[in-house]
Amino acid sequence: MVFLGFLLVAAAIAVGAGVVLDNTDAAHLVVFGQSVPGLNNEWQVFLAGAGVAVVFVLGMTLTVSGAARRIRNRRDLRDLREEHEESLTTLEMEKRRLERELARVRQNAPRRGGQQPEPAATSVQGVRVAPRSRIPAASPFFERNE
Known part of the structure; x- marks a missing residue:
């Protein structure tokens, strides 16, 4: 678009300069050394100039x-x-925050190496219930409302 606009502007300027420099007669239009047929009156020359101006404005x-x-x-x-950089x-x-939280949770979790006994499965009204996980339920990760 920009190139086409520059091209039209250059063409309008070249035609306008050719008309101005080559016309010495009152109603005879010459462009780049060639006589333009059909333009014998002053109003026709004016309309040709207006056409060049329209091409210039369009460009x-x-x-x-x-x-x-x-x-x-x-x-x-x-x-x-x-x-994008901000979201990254x-x-x-x-x-990093989640890695720190995971490291903290892992550090606070009891070791399985015999320091604390594994809780046994319990029975509630005849239904066997598995032991709870050792990860604390009060993790800020799970409490976020997003």
């Missing part, structure tokens, strides 16, 4: 809109990249 519009789109896309990509940092911090 400038394409150029500006293409540049604005490119700037907007770069800004959006930069914002997404920053958001957050996830890494959460991982």
